[in-house]
Amino acid sequence: MSESKLEKVSSLVDNFRDSNTQNEALFEQLNSDNALSETWSRYHLIGDVLRDELPSEISLDLSAQIAQSIAEEPTVLAPRKSTLYRDIKAKIVQFSKPFGQVAIAASAAGLMILGVQQNVAQNDVIMPSQVAQTTPLAGFASPVSFNTQSNTRLSQKQAYIEQQKRFQALLSDHHQQIKFSVPRNIAPATLSTKKVEDSPK
Amino acid sequence: MKKLSFLLLLLSINFSAVAVETAPATPSKSDSKNTPPISATLWLERLSRALKEINFNTSFVVVKNNQAEPYHWFHGIDENDMELEIFATLNGPRRDILRKGSVISYIEPEVPPYSVYSEQISGPIPAIFSGDIASLASSYEFISVGRSRILGRVAQLIRIVAKEQDRFGYWLWLDQESGLLLKMAIISRKGQLLEQIQFTHLEITDKLVDTLQQLQVAELPSVIGDVTSYQDQELNWKVNWLPSGFKQVKSNRHRILATKQPVEFVLFSDGLVDVSVYVGTSRDKQRDVEYVMDGATLVLNQVNNGFEVSIVGKIPSATAKAIADSIRLK
Numbered sequence: 001m002s003e004s005k006l007e008k009v010s011s012l013v014d015n016f017r018d019s020n021t022q023n024e025a026l027f028e029q030l031n032s033d034n035a036l037s038e039t040w041s042r043y044h045l046i047g048d049v050l051r052d053e054l055p056s057e058i059s060l061d062l063s064a065q066i067a068q069s070i071a072e073e074p075t076v077l078a079p080r081k082s083t084l085y086r087d088i089k090a091k092i093v094q095f096s097k098p099f100g101q102v103a104i105a106a107s108a109a110g111l112m113i114l115g116v117q118q119n120v121a122q123n124d125v126i127m128p129s130q131v132a133q134t135t136p137l138a139g140f141a142s143p144v145s146f147n148t149q150s151n152t153r154l155s156q157k158q159a160y161i162e163q164q165k166r167f168q169a170l171l172s173d174h175h176q177q178i179k180f181s182v183p184r185n186i187a188p189a190t191l192s193t194k195k196v197e198d199s200p201k
Numbered sequence: 202m203k204k205l206s207f208l209l210l211l212l213s214i215n216f217s218a219v220a221v222e223t224a225p226a227t228p229s230k231s232d233s234k235n236t237p238p239i240s241a242t243l244w245l246e247r248l249s250r251a252l253k254e255i256n257f258n259t260s261f262v263v264v265k266n267n268q269a270e271p272y273h274w275f276h277g278i279d280e281n282d283m284e285l286e287i288f289a290t291l292n293g294p295r296r297d298i299l300r301k302g303s304v305i306s307y308i309e310p311e312v313p314p315y316s317v318y319s320e321q322i323s324g325p326i327p328a329i330f331s332g333d334i335a336s337l338a339s340s341y342e343f344i345s346v347g348r349s350r351i352l353g354r355v356a357q358l359i360r361i362v363a364k365e366q367d368r369f370g371y372w373l374w375l376d377q378e379s380g381l382l383l384k385m386a387i388i389s390r391k392g393q394l395l396e397q398i399q400f401t402h403l404e405i406t407d408k409l410v411d412t413l414q415q416l417q418v419a420e421l422p423s424v425i426g427d428v429t430s431y432q433d434q435e436l437n438w439k440v441n442w443l444p445s446g447f448k449q450v451k452s453n454r455h456r457i458l459a460t461k462q463p464v465e466f467v468l469f470s471d472g473l474v475d476v477s478v479y480v481g482t483s484r485d486k487q488r489d490v491e492y493v494m495d496g497a498t499l500v501l502n503q504v505n506n507g508f509e510v511s512i513v514g515k516i517p518s519a520t521a522k523a524i525a526d527s528i529r530l531k
Contacts, residue, residue, distance in 0.1 A: 078227035165492045167500045169459035170309070174477040174498075176458065177468055179307060179323045180425075181450050 005029070008041060014041040208456045220442060241359045245334045247380035248373070252331035254278065255379060257269035258410050259403040260291075263325050265395070265496025272325060273417075277409040285413045288324045298324050299416060311458065314422040327371075329472050330382065337472050340446030341366055347372065351383040352400050352459065361473070366390055367444040367520040368474060369497055379405055387497040389517065396496035411490035436465050440478055442527035444472040444520055469514075476514030490525070492518050501525055 008026055030037050048054050239247075256277040263270045271291040279285055286300035294310040306316040306365040319329035329337065337343075346358040374384035386397040409417070434453045451462045452467040457479075464481040490505035499513040501521040510528060512521040 029387075104337070161466075163493075163502075165460065165490060167491075169457050170479065170502065170511050170513050171495055171498065172459060173457045173479075175323065175398050177451075177466065177477060178475050179305075179319075180317060181319075181468060191455060 005036070009036065009040055013040065013047060018093055224257040229245070241345040242338070244345060244357055244359050244375055244380070245361075246375075246472075247341060247531075248375055248382060249331050249334045251380035252276070252382070253284065255381065256406045256409060256413075257379075257381060258404045258406060258412075259381075259399040259400055261325075262401065263496075264397045266494075269343055270325075270403075273446075274326075275410060276411050277406075277413040279413075279417060285409065285416050286322065287412060287416060292479060299324055299419075299421060301416065301421060304421055304424060308422075316422050318424060326382070326385075327473055335384065340368075340471050341473065350404060352376075354378065354383060354403075356383050365444060365516065369395065369515060369517065369524075371473065373451065376403070376529055379403075381405075386516065395494070436467065436480075438465070438480055438528055438530050440467065440524060442523055442526055443469060443476075444471070445514070447476065448474050452477075464511075474515050476512065476516060476521075476524070478528070479511040481507070481509045482530065485509075490522065492500075492521070 005026075009030070012023065012026060030040055211449075259274050261272050261274065273287070273289045273291060275285075275287040276353070277285045283302045283396075284300065286298075288298040290296040290390065294296065295308060297306075297308040300306070300322055303320055304316050305319050305322055306314060307439040308314045321332060328339060333457055339364050341361045344360040344362060346360055349356055349358060351374045356374040357377055359373045359375060360370060361373065365446055370388045371380060372386040372388055375381065376383050382398075382402065382404070383399065383400050387395045389395055432437050433451060436452055436454075447469045448471070450468040450470050452465075454463065454465050456463050462481055464479045466480075467478045468477070469476045483504045485504045486507055488502075488509075490501060491502040493500045493502075497510070497515045499514065499518055501518065503510055510525050512525050514521070516524075
């Protein structure tokens with residue numbers, strides 16, 4: 001496709017016309033030439049983006065491409081397990097177990113960790129803010145990876161589970177003790193006899 | 202990470218919602234023609250009467266930790282002026298609270314059902330709301346803020362704000378018509394929403410609903426013997442600092458149900474907020490202070506020289522730390 005032709009399409013998109021005869025020819029070409037008509041729609045898309053007039057969804061027609069590549073794919077009747085697949089599976093089993101435990105402990109607890117000071121040396125320096133911190137300090141929420149886990153990480157996870165259990169036990173004991181406490185703040189009998197009307201203006 | 206960012210998103214959404222609601226907060230005299238403006242204290246007294254005297258049948262969700270717990274709540278007065286009440290969780294294992302007069306039964310998955318004699322239910326709604334709510338005036342201020350629309354009804358927003366910086370604030374949206382609670386939010390001093398209860402349905406009836414009629418004839422689990430006998434045991438340590446207005450409710454030695462760990466325990470309350478203090482021995486020699494939050498409920502835990510100190514309650518972390526640091530041997 002020549003540069004000049006592209007320029008003509010561009011100026012047409014931008015509403016700059018040279019002369020009618022030239023345009024007629026260009027329209028003809030746009031209709032017949034697939035590549036050129038794609039360029040035409042691409043220019044319009046660029047213009048829309050620049051003017052911030054994009055629709056909420058752009059349908060770049062992927063379905064046609066996908067359908068095509070599916071059609072081209074040879075049919076495999078009995079796929080053999082690749083060695084790669086076996087390896088990954090073994091690792092997933094190994095990994096998912098400790099992680100699963102954490103997930104259970106975390107969901108059972110349903111707590112929001114605010115911040116934990118791990119460093120014994122600095123005992124009273126930081127007061128964790130009440131805001132939920134986006135970066136966990138204790139390192140329990142390590143990103144998922146297939147790397148082998150070091151012992152420290154495992155023990156950290158164990159410590160985390162212990163911690164969750166401890167907090168959960170305290171919480172439920174707190175609620176339990178409140179239930180068992182003797183009546184207090186019982187409304188004086190006078191309160192219930194008051195009428196709504198006795199409100200001052 | 203993804204969860205956290207979602208949580209933050211949720212929080213910010215909640216915030217913008219709160220901001221919108223409070224925007225038209227300045228009370229306009231013009232739209233209050235039909236009802237004379239009444240003070241915040243009277244609104245709260247009206248709430249406590251409504252919670253005791255009205256037959257209602259309502260649903261609400263407790264929103265905390267990025268989760269919503271739905272509840273059903275029935276309340277009614279029978280022919281003998283006895284209060285009947287049911288709190289029932291709708292998701293997960295059954296966790297019901299039944300009440301017939303002053304017998305309150307707790308049905309929980311962890312322990313066999315039991316009943317206690319009490320005038321107040323320890324549930325998601327603070328018990329003081331149906332009690333002498335005006336008694337909170339020594340440590341809190343009541344501020345009538347303005348009106349908004351909650352649950353499709355006209356609601357009055359009342360803020361219960363602690364006089365000191367050491368407690369959270371409670372925002373209550375009360376129904377203009379009945380005085381009942383329509384929404385509640387626990388807000389930190391920085392204006393952060395920590396926990397909220399949103400009512401999703403409210404029905405006020407003249408007669409008892411079927412569920413409460415069934416409760417009338419139902420037999421409640423047997424009442425646990427006198428719990429007052431072990432209410433006040435002498436402990437050899439004491440808490441030297443508490444926020445103003447907090448008083449000791451009880452102290453005892455018991456084992457924590459889940460871990461079987463023996464602890465010495467004191468419960469404090471300012472009427473609205475309950476704070477538990479636990480002291481026990483630990484296998485660890487030293488462990489630095491850890492905080493966890495369950496909605497607005499903070500749990501502090503630390504080990505110092507083999508002694509484990511824990512604080513649980515709806516208080517800011519700085520307050521909990523100050524309480525923990527003030528514990529001394531007698």
